[in-house]
Amino acid sequence: MERNAEQQPSFLWRSDNEGNPAYPLPTWRRENVADRNPKEKRRDKMTEQILLPHADGSLALYAPGDHAVPGEPPGPPRSRIAYAAAHVVGDPLADVDPTSRAVLDWEATIAYRRYLWSLGFSVAEAMDTAQRGMGLDWQSTKELIRRSVAEARDQGAEIACGAGTDHLQPVDANLEDVKAAYEEQCEFVEGEGGRVILMASRALAAVAKTPEDYAGVYGSILAQVSNPVILHWLGDMFDPELEGYWGHRDLDDAMEVCLSIIGDHAEKVDGIKVSLLDKDRELEMRRRLPEGVKMYTGDDFNYPELIRGDEESFSHALLGIFDAIAPAAAAALAALDTGDTDRYEEILVPTVPLSRHIFKAPTQYYKTGVVFLAYLNGHQDHFRMVGGLESARSVVHLSELFVLADKAGLLLDRERAAERMRRVLAVAGVT
Secondary structure (H helix, E strand, C coil), rough: CCCCHHCCCEEEEECCCCCCEEEEECCCCCHHHHHHHHHHHHHHHHHCEEEEECCCCCEEEEEECCCCCCCCCCCCCCCCCEECCCCCCECCCCCCCCCCCEEHHHHHHHHHHHHHCCCCCCECCCHHHHHHHHCCCHHHHHHHHHHHHHHHHCCCCCEEEECCCCCCCCCCCCCHHHHHHHHHHHHHHHHCCCEEEEECCCCHHHHCCCHHHHHHHHHHHHHHHCCCCCCCCECCCHHHCCCHHHCCCHHHHHHHHHHHHHHHHHHHEEEEEEEECCCCHHHHHHHHHCCCCCCEECCCCHHHHHCCCCCCCCCCEEEEEHHHHHHHHHHHHHHHHHCCCHHHHHHHHHHHHHHHHCCCCCCCHHHHHHHHHHHHCCCCCCCHHHHHHHCCCCCHHHHHHHHHHHHCCCCCHHHHHHHHHHHHHHCCCCC
């Protein structure tokens, strides 16, 4: 969509409830509320105010802003590769124990991938954001990969899929079992026509004794894959069972092992996603990658700076937060394509407080916030999750998420979002 001069983004400050300038707001195609008559504005304000709980136990009225979200970008980003790790939509009416069996709403799940593709993103399928290891079992994962790869083929869109060892129970497993589990999942992904994202393995973390064990397993798998893969280093803040990955608890030593494995198999490594929420470590590792191996940031705290880059290099993106902030991320990347870094930051920087809130400790429950925002924005008609994870964040946390999403310009329809927020609050006794 082309934008005329009046549609270019501006940057405004909105006051908090006490009238103090509190936060920057991106504005795109703003409705001219100044042209409304005073009675209409007062009526809208009364209608849209919502009573929200706070951490101190108090309740306070909040009025969502009147700014609009960014318009659709002209196409996929040209200067960066951008994967959005997509969430799954559970079937809320399935009569199963949600903690032991995953049943997905396939229509809504695939529709969300079409939405991400429509904004120019590549989709990272069956990743941590899709609740791998937190409710989504391997049988359901295979069906998810099969359906999503077929849809990507029909859409002419890009997709890569997570391959791990999550169908293997670490109890009594050994290194050969881990290799066999990786081989099974990689073979399935490639057999369906997908690119492999080689996920970190809980089983490998449990049975490996030395860095050489990691090198042996990864070397064996990388020698067998048909096409270069994306490696994923997932930190223990996302999954405590991955503590000591690469054979070291010290991250400096762990990084050396990881870089050595990449260097030994660079022809089979397209890139690596680093999810450590550590900007400086990603920058150091990015500078040391072999030529042709890409850095995909997985840093949901510092992504604007890492994607923008410096005078030496930049990171591509493979982010769970891009599922939640897709419209803003797409518009920001379109600005970056034109070299307009000021515009890029005006759009993307206001999303960081929201992302840091969604990914706050315990970080592994960030999926709850991602799905909740999809519910607020009408991408699914319920707030139920695989594994019952809708209960993994407090109603206070969800209320703050609502406010931060509003401040970032990411409530696609504020009246709908407010009504859905009220439904969730009512269940908690806030009316």
